[in-house]
Amino acid sequence: MSAQTLSFAPDSQTTSGCLDAPVLRERGQREVFCGLTGIVWMHRKIQDAFFLIVGSRTCAHLMQSAAGVMIFAEPRFGTAIIDERDLAGLADANAELDRVVDRLLSRRPDIKLLFLVGSCPSEVIKLDLSRAAQRLSRQHMPAVRVLNYSGSGIETTFTQGEDACLASLVPELPPSTDPGVPQLLVVGALSDVVEDQFKRLFDELGLAPVAFLPPRKSSELPSVGESTRYLLAQPFLSDTGRALDQRGASHVPAAFPLGAEGTTLWLRAAADTFGISPALFEKVIAAPRARAERALENHRGALAGRRLFMFPDSQLEPPLARFLSREMGMSLIEVGTPYLNRQHLAEELALLPPGTRLSEGQDVDKQLDRCRADKPDLVLCGLGLANPLEAEGIATKWSIETVFTPIQGYEQAGDLAKIFARPLRRRQLLEV
Amino acid sequence: MQLTLWTYEGPPHVGAMRIATAMKGLHYVLHAPQGDTYADLLFTMIERRNHRPPVTYTTFQARDLGSDTAELFQNAVRDACNRFQPEAMLVGASCTAELIQDDPGGLARALNLPVPVVPLELPSYQKKENWGAAETLYQLVRTLLGPKAPAPGIARSPRAVSRKPRCNLLGPTALGFRHRDDVTELTRLLTSLGIEINLVAPLDARPSDLLRIPDADFNVVMYPEIASPVAQWLKRTFAQPMSTIVPIGVNATREFIAEVARLAGLDPATVKSVGDSRLPWYSRSIDSTYLTGKRVFVFGDATHAIAAARVAEEELGFKVVGLGTYSREMARDVRTAAQKYGVEPLISDDYLEVEERIVEAQPEIVLGTQMERHIAKRLGIPCAVISAPVHVQDFPARYSPQMGFEGANVLFDTFVHPLMMGLEEHLIGMFREDFEFHGDAAPSHLGHMTAQPDATAAQVSVADRSEGVTHASPPAVVSEIGWKPEAEAELKKIPFFVRGKARRNTEKFACDRGLDVITIETIYDAKAHFGK
Numbered sequence: 001m002s003a004q005t006l007s008f009a010p011d012s013q014t015t016s017g018c019l020d021a022p023v024l025r026e027r028g029q030r031e032v033f034c035g036l037t038g039i040v041w042m043h044r045k046i047q048d049a050f051f052l053i054v055g056s057r058t059c060a061h062l063m064q065s066a067a068g069v070m071i072f073a074e075p076r077f078g079t080a081i082i083d084e085r086d087l088a089g090l091a092d093a094n095a096e097l098d099r100v101v102d103r104l105l106s107r108r109p110d111i112k113l114l115f116l117v118g119s120c121p122s123e124v125i126k127l128d129l130s131r132a133a134q135r136l137s138r139q140h141m142p143a144v145r146v147l148n149y150s151g152s153g154i155e156t157t158f159t160q161g162e163d164a165c166l167a168s169l170v171p172e173l174p175p176s177t178d179p180g181v182p183q184l185l186v187v188g189a190l191s192d193v194v195e196d197q198f199k200r201l202f203d204e205l206g207l208a209p210v211a212f213l214p215p216r217k218s219s220e221l222p223s224v225g226e227s228t229r230y231l232l233a234q235p236f237l238s239d240t241g242r243a244l245d246q247r248g249a250s251h252v253p254a255a256f257p258l259g260a261e262g263t264t265l266w267l268r269a270a271a272d273t274f275g276i277s278p279a280l281f282e283k284v285i286a287a288p289r290a291r292a293e294r295a296l297e298n299h300r301g302a303l304a305g306r307r308l309f310m311f312p313d314s315q316l317e318p319p320l321a322r323f324l325s326r327e328m329g330m331s332l333i334e335v336g337t338p339y340l341n342r343q344h345l346a347e348e349l350a351l352l353p354p355g356t357r358l359s360e361g362q363d364v365d366k367q368l369d370r371c372r373a374d375k376p377d378l379v380l381c382g383l384g385l386a387n388p389l390e391a392e393g394i395a396t397k398w399s400i401e402t403v404f405t406p407i408q409g410y411e412q413a414g415d416l417a418k419i420f421a422r423p424l425r426r427r428q429l430l431e432v
Numbered sequence: 433m434q435l436t437l438w439t440y441e442g443p444p445h446v447g448a449m450r451i452a453t454a455m456k457g458l459h460y461v462l463h464a465p466q467g468d469t470y471a472d473l474l475f476t477m478i479e480r481r482n483h484r485p486p487v488t489y490t491t492f493q494a495r496d497l498g499s500d501t502a503e504l505f506q507n508a509v510r511d512a513c514n515r516f517q518p519e520a521m522l523v524g525a526s527c528t529a530e531l532i533q534d535d536p537g538g539l540a541r542a543l544n545l546p547v548p549v550v551p552l553e554l555p556s557y558q559k560k561e562n563w564g565a566a567e568t569l570y571q572l573v574r575t576l577l578g579p580k581a582p583a584p585g586i587a588r589s590p591r592a593v594s595r596k597p598r599c600n601l602l603g604p605t606a607l608g609f610r611h612r613d614d615v616t617e618l619t620r621l622l623t624s625l626g627i628e629i630n631l632v633a634p635l636d637a638r639p640s641d642l643l644r645i646p647d648a649d650f651n652v653v654m655y656p657e658i659a660s661p662v663a664q665w666l667k668r669t670f671a672q673p674m675s676t677i678v679p680i681g682v683n684a685t686r687e688f689i690a691e692v693a694r695l696a697g698l699d700p701a702t703v704k705s706v707g708d709s710r711l712p713w714y715s716r717s718i719d720s721t722y723l724t725g726k727r728v729f730v731f732g733d734a735t736h737a738i739a740a741a742r743v744a745e746e747e748l749g750f751k752v753v754g755l756g757t758y759s760r761e762m763a764r765d766v767r768t769a770a771q772k773y774g775v776e777p778l779i780s781d782d783y784l785e786v787e788e789r790i791v792e793a794q795p796e797i798v799l800g801t802q803m804e805r806h807i808a809k810r811l812g813i814p815c816a817v818i819s820a821p822v823h824v825q826d827f828p829a830r831y832s833p834q835m836g837f838e839g840a841n842v843l844f845d846t847f848v849h850p851l852m853m854g855l856e857e858h859l860i861g862m863f864r865e866d867f868e869f870h871g872d873a874a875p876s877h878l879g880h881m882t883a884q885p886d887a888t889a890a891q892v893s894v895a896d897r898s899e900g901v902t903h904a905s906p907p908a909v910v911s912e913i914g915w916k917p918e919a920e921a922e923l924k925k926i927p928f929f930v931r932g933k934a935r936r937n938t939e940k941f942a943c944d945r946g947l948d949v950i951t952i953e954t955i956y957d958a959k960a961h962f963g964k
């Protein structure tokens with residue numbers, strides 16, 4: 001399990017950034033959440049959806065532990081816990097699932113979309129949730145649509161749960177009505193405030209109407225077809241991208257909207273696709289970009305020259321590294337990611353400083369050894385590692401915060417920088 | 433299949449982690465997928481431990497299934513043993529690995545490691561966290577001490593009079609509710625009685641320390657949920673007696689002192705001299721008069737729920753109106769206790785059912801877990817946390833035991849502070865017509881939150897809230913009886929902290945008399961009837 005190999009991408013003539021950089025691939029112990037965790041933010045985004053995990057007590061416990069303080073908001077997610085009777089075949093697991101769903105839906109008339117979310121146990125016992133979803137959909141349509149995806153830890157890592165969820169929505173999207181007119185679709189969950197900001201900018205650029213996936217309500221599913229140009233708002237949407245390609249949509253390659261530069265590149269990729277004039281583009285973005293740059297100024301002092309080590313967690317690491325090195329002047333020691341999608345990240349990798357140590361997958365003990373040897377000024381890592389590293393005298397930032405906090409777009413650029421600056425400031429402040 | 437929103441206990445392997453993390457020199461290899469590593473954060477974030485739990489997860493993936501998960505597991509065990517150099521190892525499976533049946537015990541044995549390896553069989557689809565902790569502690573001690581067991585029937589040699597009596601404190605774990613402080617408090621208490629602490633386990637013990645367990649004259653079972661099975665085995669195998677009283681509350685602490693004195697063979701006359709609690713006097717001080725008959729609903733693990741109910745009723749003069757536990761293993765004890773208070777015991781790990789029962793019981797204070805704290809907050813009822821499942825707040829920086837005399841002081845503060853201070857309540861009664869004290873004013877301790885202390889309002893909020901699974905059946909106490917608007921208005925003039933009771937009493941009074949409309953008259957008739 002601890003085999004660790006260096007593999008090199010095929011040679012290419014141009015060496016720009018880290019596009020063709022070697023990647024340290026590791027297959028050891030991972031210290032990352034499974035895809036179920038995506039439910040924590042997805043259920044808040046799609047307001048009439050319920051996420052029913054078909055899993056074990058472990059899955060239920062993970063959800064409540066990962067949700068942390070959010071545990072006490074009333075949930076639109078739950079777990080159908082498989083018990084011994086289901087395993088022994090005494091109770092037909094499918095009949096049991098139908099019973100749980102019936103009860104849930106009769107109590108929750110506000111639910112219009114139900115996701116059956118597969119887990120490791122449901123997959124290992126080969127409980128066919130796609131058939132269950134079809135069966136239950138037939139039963140409960142039109143009041144409730146039932147879909148399924150897997151958030152299991154044997155298939156998905158953390159943010160891949162969102163990917164699987166969105167991919168399961170793609171076949172449900174209605175076909176575009178006007179195939180001649182190109183339409184922009186922004187893909188990936190963004191907080192409402194960020195989405196509204198982007199919507200205003202796209203309006204001013206003349207790109208309206210722009211659709212978003214996921215929608216806030218399941219009744220507002222965007223249409224898709226050959227005329228769809230999709231722009232990814234998150235770097236972890238491999239399956240969703242593939243599913244959209246199959247519907248005839250085409251991908252607008254872009255860097256991700258993190259920081260002033262990233263946001264500009266992201267918006268420009270959309271503007272260029274739609275033939276928006278550079279003059280209009282500059283006019284629309286000038287003010288918010290200047291605001292973002294001013295906000296970043298405030299944090300550059302704390303971050304510039306500091307050495308950063310990133311443990312793999314959300315797949316947001318490469319774009320975050322690009323932002324922190326190019327806009328905040330941090331130096332990158334290691335950029336870990338659970339999975340490196342070279343296609344979706346091409347623009348990002350090209351912007352990373354040459355020679356950056358990229359790692360994919362994990363062998364946590366070895367990675368900790370490297371981290372200690374490198375003595376970074378700041379570590380981005382999961383919740384399980386943060387306090388132990390702090391206790392060793394290493395400043396940390398929880399990567400989960402970059403997933404739960406609105407960080408995309410111009411108006412949030414300062415907040416994003418602050419997330420990384422705060423632990424360093426705090427260390428200077430404390431006198432105990 | 434059971435629909436669960438929130439769980440009181442994690443899976444049994446989390447119980448095993450609580451043992452492994454409590455100890456030093458022990459390492460646990462868990463055959464589990466990557467997502468199960470979330471459990472580390474329970475210890476590093478909630479308990480703020482400064483070390484990673486000593487757990488290696490194999491984090492097998494779908495592509496490993498059916499090919500080399502067994503090899504993956506063996507490599508993980510071998511690597512962990514080399515890297516961490518433990519004195520002993522635990523090996524086992526999480527829920528998913530249990531299904532792929534790799535036999536962690538057999539695989540680990542085949543490696544011929546230089547240290548003892550304890551295979552754990554923790555049925556994930558059947559058992560839960562506390563059971564897992566108890567089983568792990570039992571298996572660990574049994575594996576290490578089993579070979580040293582005396583032949584059956586050999587009596588323990590009595591303690592030499594020149595040697596002080598010695599005991600073990602069994603049960604405190606990582607992630608336990610105030611376990612760290614309880615150990616300190618009991619150590620202080622027992623030492624003052626002239627009893628030495630031979631060993632505390634599992635907290636801060638090493639596997640090699642466990643070999644010294646038989647050196648003690650008896651075992652103190654601090655948390656029966658965790659330490660009972662191992663203490664029973666030690667009693668059977670090493671003829672080592674065990675305590676049965678959990679010293680939470682003044683009375684229980686006094687009984688505990690008598691019990692350990694007997695187990696230690698001490699003269700009962702000498703044990704009277706140890707300290708005492710402020711609780712008895714505080715409870716008798718006139719300021720506490722207002723605590724009389726406060727309706728309290730208690731829910732938690734069995735040990736803490738039983739103890740809290742007893743303290744509330746015997747030592748604070750509350751009235752227990754509900755008692756329950758999620759610890760099925762100890763349901764019998766909770767049933768017995770509930771009988772004492774004349775309430776229907778609630779044995780359930782269904783958060784929604786607990787919520788329903790709280791609404792029905794219309795308590796004035798809830799003593800529960802973090803889950804009940806949330807329920808109570810929504811209902812506008814004061815609440816104190818008395819039991820796991822734990823939250824970061826349950827690891828206070830200050831010394832805050834539950835056991836012993838200092839523990840009783842802590843309990844007095846914990847139970848009483850959420851309620852209004854007596855004088856404050858008295859003043860509100862006097863000035864209730866003044867606008868600051870109008871009927872909808874929230875009690876100050878609930879901060880800026882809008883209270884819904886009126887019991888019926890609480891029911892409505894449970895049934896109508898737009899999120900959360902609402903109850904299929906109407907709440908049991910919704911009345912068919914109508915309130916005249918004037919009567920409703922009159923009810924509003926009654927301070928909120930007695931309004932629920934007034935409404936309840938009036939409705940019961942009307943119901944008993946077959947009235948279908950409640951007037952102002954009815955309210956005062958009921959007041960006269962119940963106000964004895």
Ligand code: SF4
Nearest residue numbers: 034059119120153467
């Ligand atoms: S890794 Fe698998 S078993 Fe563990 S919580 Fe995630 S889905 Fe459930």
